[in-house]
Amino acid sequence: MQVSVETTSGLQRQLTVTVPAERIDTDVEKQVVQQARTRRMDGFRPGKVPAKVIKRMYGDAIRYEVLNRVVQETFYEAVQQESLMPAGAPSIEFKTDKEGEDFAYVATFDVYPEIELKDLAGVEVEKATASIKAADVKNMIDTLRKQQSTFKATRGMVKEGFQVNIDFEGFVDGEAFEGGKAEDQDLVIGSGSMIPGFEDGIIGKKKGEEFDVEVTFPEEYQSEALAGKAATFKMKLNEVSKPELPELNEEFFAKFGVSSADEAEFKAEVEKNMAREMNHALKTKTKTAVFDALIAQNEIEAPAAMIDDEVNVLRQQAVQQFGGQAQIDPNTLPKELFEEQAIRRVKIGLLVQEVIKAGNLEATDERVDAILADIAESYDDADEVISYYKGNEQMLNQIRSLALEDEVVDHLLASAKVKEVKVSYEEALKPAQQ
Incomplete structure (x- = not known):
């Protein structure tokens, strides 16, 4: 077996391995003989299939199987011989593959970097x-209370943190667009679940009001047809609810163990x-x-x-x-x-x-x-x-x-x-x- 190594770039190595034709051909013949003894084929008694028939019909597949096995065996022999440490599986390319000739392949792979370790002395x-x-504890408890808050209907104006129920339909250049319409949709103001400007346009409104909200879709919006476009949403405010925080009592404490x-x-x-x-x-x-x-x-x-x-x-x-x-x-x-x-x-x-x-x-x-x-x-x-x-x-x-x-x-x-x-x-x- 002949081996040569080339550094192609940085950590990448190309290993060219040449295996004598005798090794390949001998293994192929052994496999042909083995299959002639065991393979069943119409027109022949078990174990009596001529080797030349097996080789004619299955020779290419047998050779391919042998070559792959030889690659596995010789690759690791070669990297040990050359003191290489592959960092991952190699990419294999057959270079020469003809019966009666030496078999050669090229394995391309990265090796581990050589590290001369420097510690953090003085760094x-x-x-x-x-x-x-x-104050941190108080803020956390306030956050927990908000997470457990309920909403109660109000006739007052919409504020940050309020929940609204709305009907809306969006228009771009006066034309309604797909996916821009909804009815009876609940929305918590300040949740950030809608595009910028949508929720802000509802603040200060009251139940029953109908109004327009002007927004601009973000440049990176998921729909290319709407990205960066100015839009008008016609809205009807069906319900307004304000948040009510739970009391700090045994029932609330139990929710947190x-x-x-x-x-x-x-x-x-x-x-x-x-x-x-x-x-x-x-x-x-x-x-x-x-x-x-x-x-x-x-x-x-x-x-x-x-x-x-x-x-x-x-x-x-x-x-x-x-x-x-x-x-x-x-x-x-x-x-x-x-x-x-x-x-x-x-x-x-x-x-x-x-x-x-x-x-x-x-x-x-x-x-x-x-x-x-x-x-x-x-x-x-x-x-x-x-x-x-x-x-x-x-x-x-x-x-x-x-x-x-x-x-x-x-x-x-x-x-x-x-x-x-x-x-x-x-x-x-x-x-x-x-």
Whole structure:
């Protein structure tokens, strides 16, 4: 077997493998003889089909099967011989394929980048900190009350947060357009469920009024025929309802898992849940900042095959976020939407593995138990949740991966120049910029 390697670009390699004709032809003849013994064919007794008949009828298929098997065997022999580490499956192209001649093929693939790991020694990394104030708890409780609010009919003017029932029909250049008409539609003002300007045009109106609302469809609107167009909606306001907030009582508290009429106990439970969510968000921000710094310190190229795999994972996740609707084919989602995030993920994965190897890191039982305890805290029976995870090896391995990732972050922070930045509760909950 002869092997040659060419670097075509960056991490891409082309491996040309030549296999002696004797190896191919010998394997083909063996398969022909084997099928002559076992294949049943009209006009011949079992085991008596002439080899030349088998070769004439099935020779091409047999040869193709042999060639594919030889490619699988010789490819891994070749990459080991050349000390290459493929990052994904190769693309195979047959170069020469004639009976009696040496067989040659070209395998194209990416290799893993060579990484000379740089840690974060002396690198400034921001670590956000936050605390929960009484006003934050009050705002959260107000939000929970609004979520549980009911609506009561009123003769007053429409305000932000009111619910209306409307009939409407939309016109562009004086012509009604498809999908622009509805009757008895409920709408909460301020929900943002309609195009900009639609809900604002209803504010200040009263039950029974008929009026026009002038809007302009967004340039990126889903219907090309309406995108950027000025439109008039003729409306009739059938009903106006104002929100009524529930009382802070035992019935309300029970909806959030607090079986008590004590308002102080309810506030304490709300604050505890807020603290858990805030701490998770702060931890994620720190992790993002650490990994951003790690990528900045180590300029590496991400293998194309790994990027493609990660894009497919992100596509699947996007479909699940849409509700897992069967009619959405993940492959129809443009690669460009996910490519930047996929590249970042691949780079982080490669660098994290190097950090683990260089630091000889592992997920400790203490950290695994801490993560499990944190997960279980939000359930009624924490011990049952922990036992469930520990009894499921696949789920437990996911927790170990999280614990190991936390070990990596702490290991990197130990050498970094950490700058603590105090932020508000609201700021802490905002997603980290990537």
